[in-house]
Amino acid sequence: MPAVPASFIEPLWVHFEALIPARVDTHPLGCHRRRIPDRVVFDKLVARLVLGGSYHRHADDRVSATTLLRAHRDEWIAAGVFDRLEQAALEAYDTVVGLDLSALVVDGCIVKAPCSGDNTGKSPVDRAKSGLKRSLLVEGAGVPIGCELAGANRHDSPLLRPILERLSRFGFDLPETITVHLDSGYDSAVTRELLDELGCTWQINPKGQFVPVNHTHRWKVERTNSWHTRGFRALQIVTDRSEAIQRAWIAPANGKGRRWRDHRQVVNGILWKLRTGAPWRDVPERYGPWKTGHERLRIWTMDGTGAKILDEAVVKDDAAGEVEWVFSVDSSSIRAHQHAAGARKKGAAPIRSRPSLWPENVSDGPAED
Template sequence: MPVLPGFITAPLWEQFQALLPERTVTQPLCCHRPRIPDRVVFDRLLARLVLGGTYQQHADQTCSATTMRARRDEWIRAGVFEHLHRFALEAYDQAVGLDLPDLVVDGCIVKAPCGGQNTGRSPVDRGKSGLKRSVLVDGSGIPIGWVLAGANRNDSPLPRPTLETLAVVGLRLPDAITVHLDAGYDSRQIRELLAELGCIPNITPRGTFLPINHTHRWVIERTNSWHNRGFAALAKVTDRREEVQNAWVALASAIIIIRRLIRRSWPLYRWEGRPARRP
């Protein structure tokens, strides 16, 4: 049984395959084991992202855990995962349109039992090792950028690098941008940062209770739920290296964007492979 519907994996693999680097054969023919097809390895990595677990649990006679890790690192060095996320954003922006006048930033803490980079003692999990993911989304909850840090890191230093990911993805920004933040960011430092970046702050005052559905921040809570509930490898991070952690977030975010793109485009467009019902 596939871990994702075919109407998602088909365009995902088509774009992923187009980004793979060209290979040059350096060994003579018939003198080595044949290379495992990229699609087989991609399906195994996709299964690990969605279902979690170790690489050995997703390996079989067609693809070993060593091959999964080696091919993953090869694709990370080629920048395939970050380019995939960027192209998914561009496709969504062209077909539907990103809601860039309203941006939301927030962080969530997940388990990281193996430690490694971007980990620290979690204040919400009895001091166990954890990872904090500071995410930037548009007004409809589409993940634009993120910054990874230890679970013990304070929220106040993270909005600057998180907002700076806007320049990395290269989107055309509107003249006026409102940044929505919760009460944890209500400080003079954050307001000065937003003024420096030319953004309008909309921060919940400290000591004031506002139901989240009365604010614009509910979309990022939904996106964090998409990340953690839809992809077990993000809810419990076992990879120790930063580049691998970022690659998983990029692949999961690209899947979220493609799913939202299909859902929003379903009543507006017709295309080959369009699902019979609105997903």
């Protein structure tokens, strides 16, 4: 079974093959052994990125671990093929869909690094075992556009400047106003001075105050970090010791992305759940993972997609003369499941139940410390 569907791997290989430099044969007699096809090695590298494990586990009678590890991989890293692939993917996405560089989100993620090496340190979340921290920069829709590596025991704040300097890859084609969304780990005067220096505004969660991640823009970077660790085993458990190799694995992961579940399939699952009233976990597999439907419905509710659909339907029906503007008002009582019970009955609702996207007392500009 392939690690990646053919519908995805084929166009990725076409772009990758175009970036591979022509090989110069330096043997005086030109009598080298026949070179392993690049496509075979590419498929093996993608399989290791997705499935993880040692290089020997992915070797077979067509290609050895030595060829896979030292020859092709290091040769492509030295030629900058992986970085150019990521840049080409970002430029293509910007052309077709458009990158939202006006709202950026930065956050870190700690993963295991049992073999130590560059950018590793004692992990504070894994009993001081060797770990690696990835500080990830995503744009408004959650597309990764930059990454910095450091030891797991490093603080996030010192990584903010180099990660924001990754925006130089887009040249001068940047919006006039850029808002950076950060969690409470960045709540300091040093961070604000840095963002002022770079000409950015900010939304920073205040220290000591709980702000649900789904009430902010930070859920987008959390989703991307989850996609990296759950979709790519080589990024979840880093066994490569060299920084160049560690970065090389991140570039194709950012360029590959994950196949977006078809909206029609997800909408059908949501309508099935609405029609039957069954729990989310009972949604049939033909509608995709139930978590996808739940997450998509939550996103569409928060960004007002549902209200826009209703308004559009009313406008079209009204234009066709099918809307009779005679109003009736009534109420009804229905039974609520036990999971819907427990709502606050007195006083103001706590911050975690606010419907707004951002609490009013979150720092959104320069402030005195």
